[in-house]
Amino acid sequence: MVRRLWKIGVREVKLLYQDKKALLVVLFVPLLYSMLFGYLYSPNAVKHVKTAVVNKSPDSTGRMVVEGFRKSDRFDLEYFLESEEEIKPLMEKGAIDAALIIPEDFTRNLKKGKSTEVLLGVNASNMIISNGVMASAMQVVQTYSTGIALQKMGALAQPPIMVSFRPWFNPTFSYVNYLLLGIISIAIHQILLMSVANSWVKERETGTWAEFMELAGNLFTAILGKFFTYFLFGFFSLLATSVAAFKFYHLPLRGNYELILLMGLPFMVSIISLGIIVAQFAKTETEATQLVMLLTYPMFLLSGFTWPLMAMPEIFQKVAGIIPFTYFAENFRRVALMGIDYKVLSTDFLKLCILAIVYFGVAVGLNYWREKQCSRA
Amino acid sequence: MFKGIGRVFKREMKQLLGRKRSIIIFFVIPLFFTILYGNIYLQKSIKHINLGVINHSPSQLSRTLVQGFEKSEAFTVSRYLEDEEEIAPLMAVGEIDAVLIIPKDFTRDIKKGKSATVFVGANGTNMTISNTAMTEATKIIGTVSAGITVAKYQAQGLNETLAYQNVEPISFRIRPWYNPTNNYSNFLLLGYVMAIVQQVTFYFTAISISEERKREERLEELLRCSDSAFSIILGKFLVYFFCGVFSWVTAFLLAINAFHIPMRGSYGLLMLISLAFFSCICALGMFISVASKNSLNATQYSMLMALPAFLFSGFTWPIEVMPKALQILAYIFPLTYFANNVRDIALLGVSFQIIQKDLLTLCFGTILFFLLTIIVFYYRVLKKACPELSAELKA
Numbered sequence: 001m002v003r004r005l006w007k008i009g010v011r012e013v014k015l016l017y018q019d020k021k022a023l024l025v026v027l028f029v030p031l032l033y034s035m036l037f038g039y040l041y042s043p044n045a046v047k048h049v050k051t052a053v054v055n056k057s058p059d060s061t062g063r064m065v066v067e068g069f070r071k072s073d074r075f076d077l078e079y080f081l082e083s084e085e086e087i088k089p090l091m092e093k094g095a096i097d098a099a100l101i102i103p104e105d106f107t108r109n110l111k112k113g114k115s116t117e118v119l120l121g122v123n124a125s126n127m128i129i130s131n132g133v134m135a136s137a138m139q140v141v142q143t144y145s146t147g148i149a150l151q152k153m154g155a156l157a158q159p160p161i162m163v164s165f166r167p168w169f170n171p172t173f174s175y176v177n178y179l180l181l182g183i184i185s186i187a188i189h190q191i192l193l194m195s196v197a198n199s200w201v202k203e204r205e206t207g208t209w210a211e212f213m214e215l216a217g218n219l220f221t222a223i224l225g226k227f228f229t230y231f232l233f234g235f236f237s238l239l240a241t242s243v244a245a246f247k248f249y250h251l252p253l254r255g256n257y258e259l260i261l262l263m264g265l266p267f268m269v270s271i272i273s274l275g276i277i278v279a280q281f282a283k284t285e286t287e288a289t290q291l292v293m294l295l296t297y298p299m300f301l302l303s304g305f306t307w308p309l310m311a312m313p314e315i316f317q318k319v320a321g322i323i324p325f326t327y328f329a330e331n332f333r334r335v336a337l338m339g340i341d342y343k344v345l346s347t348d349f350l351k352l353c354i355l356a357i358v359y360f361g362v363a364v365g366l367n368y369w370r371e372k373q374c375s376r377a
Numbered sequence: 378m379f380k381g382i383g384r385v386f387k388r389e390m391k392q393l394l395g396r397k398r399s400i401i402i403f404f405v406i407p408l409f410f411t412i413l414y415g416n417i418y419l420q421k422s423i424k425h426i427n428l429g430v431i432n433h434s435p436s437q438l439s440r441t442l443v444q445g446f447e448k449s450e451a452f453t454v455s456r457y458l459e460d461e462e463e464i465a466p467l468m469a470v471g472e473i474d475a476v477l478i479i480p481k482d483f484t485r486d487i488k489k490g491k492s493a494t495v496f497v498g499a500n501g502t503n504m505t506i507s508n509t510a511m512t513e514a515t516k517i518i519g520t521v522s523a524g525i526t527v528a529k530y531q532a533q534g535l536n537e538t539l540a541y542q543n544v545e546p547i548s549f550r551i552r553p554w555y556n557p558t559n560n561y562s563n564f565l566l567l568g569y570v571m572a573i574v575q576q577v578t579f580y581f582t583a584i585s586i587s588e589e590r591k592r593e594e595r596l597e598e599l600l601r602c603s604d605s606a607f608s609i610i611l612g613k614f615l616v617y618f619f620c621g622v623f624s625w626v627t628a629f630l631l632a633i634n635a636f637h638i639p640m641r642g643s644y645g646l647l648m649l650i651s652l653a654f655f656s657c658i659c660a661l662g663m664f665i666s667v668a669s670k671n672s673l674n675a676t677q678y679s680m681l682m683a684l685p686a687f688l689f690s691g692f693t694w695p696i697e698v699m700p701k702a703l704q705i706l707a708y709i710f711p712l713t714y715f716a717n718n719v720r721d722i723a724l725l726g727v728s729f730q731i732i733q734k735d736l737l738t739l740c741f742g743t744i745l746f747f748l749l750t751i752i753v754f755y756y757r758v759l760k761k762a763c764p765e766l767s768a769e770l771k772a
Contacts, residue, residue, distance in 0.1 A: 021674065029681065036703075037688060038539055043698050050697075091554070092727045095716075115404050117550055124553030125724040126566045126717075131508040137551055138515065165511050167501025168468060175694065178504045187684070194680075198673075287398075289676045291681065292581055294406065297572070301417055308503055311415055337502045340469045362637065370586045 008225025011233075012199065013216065026195045028232050034180065034186040034241040038249040043174040043181030046132030052079035054089055057106035065118055069100055091123050098122045098133050100160040108122060128175075135173055140166060169254075169337045177251060177337055182261045183364075184303040185329040189271055190296045192234045196275025197288040199226060203282055219371055224362055234268040235261075246336075253337030263331055264340075266356035270324035273359035275357055276376055280366045305329045324359070327352040381603035385612025388602055393581065393616060403581060403620055407574045407628040409771060414569045415636040417560035423509040426499070427455040429464060429473040434483035438525065441493065445521040446477060451513035468500050475499040475510040486650060487525065505561065510560060555724045563638055568692040568716055570628050575658055576683050578621035582662025583675040585613050590758060591672070606755040610747070621655040633723070635669065641726030650732055652714040653739035660746035667753045669716050685710070691717040711723060714739050 016023040056064050056375040066313060069075045076098070081087065087099045120137050124130035143267070170177045202208045214306065216222035245251045282288035301307065302319060303326040309317050320326045326346045334340045342349075393399050427496075428446060432439050446452045456473055458464065467473045478496040488494040495518065551675035556563050583748065589595050603609045633640050662679065669675040689707040696707050707713050714735040721727045 014646075021677075025677065025681075027508075033684070038690065042700060046695060046698050048697075052618065058423055081686075083513060089743065092721065093731055094727050096700055112711065119550050119552060121552045121554050123725075124556035124559060125564065125720055126559065126695060127508075127556070128561065128693055130556070130559070131504070131512075134508070134512055134515075134551055138511075162731070163513065165495050167500050167504075167507040167511075170501030170504070170507070171724060173501065173504065173507075175504070178502065183684075183688075188677050190593040190680075190684075221553070284673075286584060286672045286676045289673065290402070293576065293676075293680045294402075297683075298413060301414060301569070306503075307417060308423065308506055310425065311420045311505075316417060333502055334469070338465075338500075340470050343592055344469050349568065 001223060004215070004221050005228060006227045006263065007217055008212075008222065009031055009229045011212075012226060012229040015202075016195075018186045021333060022198075027236065029191050030187040030237040031240045031244060034184045035248070037183045038176060038180055038244060041179060042249065044172060044174040044176055046076055046129055046137075047136075048076045048130065049074060049098050049133050049136065050078050050096045051075045051162070051374055052081050052090055052096045053077050054081045054084055054087065054099065054101045056104040057102050057108075059107050061107045066100065067081070067135065069145050072136065072140045074132075074140065081226035088122065096123075097129050101329045109332065130314070132173070135165075140346070143257055150224075164331035164377040177351070178333075179306075180245055180249065180251060181332045181336060182300070182303075184245060185325065186296060186300045188234060188237045188241065189299070189325055191237070192230060192268070192294070193278065194275070194276045194289055194292040195233065196230050197270050197279040197282065197292055198285045200276055201285050201288045219366070219367055223276070223367060230272050232277070234271065237266060238264050238268075251336060252337050255335035257335075259335050259340075259342060259345055260332055263328055263335075263352065264269050265323055266349070266352040267328040269356040270352070270359050272325070273281045273363040277359065277366060280370065297322050299325050302326070303329055305333075322355065323352075324352060324355050327355075334355055378604060378608055379606040382606065382612045382615070384602040385599070385609050386615055388599070389585070389613050389616040393620065399566040404624050404627070407570070407624050408555075408631055410573045411566075411570050411628045411631050412635070412772060415562070415566055417564060419636070421560045421562045421701065422451075422558065422593060423505060423561075424450050425440055425453040426451060426475050426510055427473045428452040428456050429467060429476040429536065430454055430477045431461060431464075431476065432525060433480050433481040434485075436484040437459060438484050439479045439722040441524070442479065442521050443444070443477070443520070445517040446514075446768075449517055450747060452644045465724060473500075474503075474506050475514075476697040477514070481609045488758065491686070499728060504704060509559075554771055562636055564720075565693075566632055567629070567720055567723060568690075570632050571712065571716055571719060572683065572687045575686070576620065576679075577624065578617060578655065579662045579665075579679040579682075580660050580676065582614075582617045582621070583665045583669075583679045584672040585663060586666040586754065586758065587669060587672040587675050596758075600759070605632070606751050606759060610663065610751050610754060614656075614716055614747070618655055619660070622651060623658060625651055638723060640716070640723050642722035642728075643726075646727075646729060647722050647731065649729075650715060650736055650739070651717050653736050653743070654711060657711040657746065660750060664750045664753070666748045667750055667758060673758045682708045682710075682714050686712045687716075689713065690716040692720070711739060711742055714742075 013023075016026065048053075053066055053069075055066055065079070070077050077091060077100075079086075081090075081099075084099075084101060087101075090096045091099070092354055101120045102119065103117065103119075105248055106118070115316070120133070121128045122133040138280070202321075203212050213219070213222055216225055238261070244256070246253045251315060275292075278291050279288055282291055303323055304320055306314070309320055309326075312320070331340075331348055335345070378471070393403070421440065430443055432443065440572070447454050452475065456467065458467075458476075461478065464473070464476050476496075476498045478497065480493065481497065483493045497510065497514040499507040521732070553559055589599055597608060605613065626648075627730075632638055665678050666675050668683045669678060685706075689699075689703070689710055690704075690712045691699075691707060692712075694706055698706060718727070718732045718735055721731070
């Protein structure tokens, strides 16, 4: 049997090699994606937010506040405007993303001991920008000279409670840390799923199925043969993209890399099984590719990797529970950033194993059923 | 010539609408995905973040602060901890996602009139959670803080109004304009809808010519319909253009109405940029179709483009923040000129002047890809496949 499996593997590689593009895609597209998107998010956080200033109280106190923002590398003060009306057109044009407004009665009220308000307006239609502005503004107000200088002048009675914010496991608010491992996982998922589905459909579409079955001897060996080949491709992608992420883009790897490989086992088994299942619903490779494409993005969004599961309707949480990607991607990130150990991981690992077994069973079952239908016809 | 275009158009439309599968993918899938994605973000913001509390200074004051968090919808106080050491393990197992630490000298400092700092930490691995925790915690602490000051002044005999005026001589407010509730659905949903309609439009355009090349009879039949390469391409183009725009408009209306996304701008403007975008997408799709060897390759190319097109469009990660080299790449994808403008029309209500440059770029892209398609089609496909027939045609 091992000899047969080996032969199937060799044949599979040969077939991919004939269509050179297919081999390139399966081997290098995940790596290419991880390099590309690692680079895309490499600036880590939104800095240098283009900001307009409307200072209606242009005396030393007002200037002091503006100075605080100028000194921070988070804000680029690009426009000094006369009135608030000028802000919105600039924001709509995309020339600015934030506006600092110091009101007319700012100094007067301060001197009178009345309360007054400094306003930072931010374009929140893109929340990545507005969240970045929010984090930066808090830093400026608390650590830069704004607060301190005013306090010295006796103008600012500090509020009784200050807050210091710390994002654990990702102290720099880094988007690479947040997103890259998920993008890598979905790239591996997409490419592997497509390759498996196509390889299956191709045999039937081009009429090489009989020849393939002859080589394999029986259906189960045939399935296993293809299975192992793509299993190896999947692991190659996982290793290659990991090198890109951890060595090249210096993502933190706080946990044990073996744990990621361990999660990789049932993950790859599930994807390959899913690929075989998808193949049963497509007549041509083109159709199979389309199906894979339609499955990929909902899986990514449903997995809770970006929008957390706890904020989804319950039914979606249940659906996410039968998607293998859910367990792999989240834990890939948790092992890397949080350094969780096997004890924490074990429940998800077991669930993923069960999924893998179920999907594998369905894949094998569907093939046997189909074979029966064919022989009957 | 018009007759030729009409015949190609009719033939193509018949083929497309003759298959149930095509109708489902082109018109039903986008609506289905709109509903799916809309429901994922139905809650619109993150609520009930599990909060661990470490109170090193138990007093009336610190309890007021914890109560502030308890009352907030954003947090659920789920654990009281003794020690900072306990935080990381609990975060690792997902029991808590945020933590509030009240330091030992908290009560003493405030009573002395000094200001005390509390720490709020959140699990930063998922930034939607940590960003929400930060925004909400700042609000709560601001409110509680103001309450304490008011109470202090009142104790000194000031009446309530005067006391409020003395609260925080300078207060600092951050206002999220155009999306005041920090609503993730407003931020993301339209982008996902665009991405899916773009994808299905690509599917069909990308195989529209490569499918014809599969068999010589089909190509001959197509040639008999028409009198020039131009009218063949245009006839096909119009089919996908109309279907794409139709699919997009229905999905857009569904998203706006079912998921309450504000539409502040004009529908005319939206139509204008949509027409430009879909003509560009169809032209590009057809170019991919004539340039690739077969349908499978064409489908794969369009599939490999989908993820980068969305992530490079600036819809989520802003273009200005991207490395310079990648900004160039971003400007190659048509979606870049569409995605942000649609959201800006909906949320900001921007005017024509602001989108006109992108509109022109899309039109330019359409013309460019359209011409390229005709040229490649004429020389690569027609001349090769049926030299005698194509000789009769004008390019």
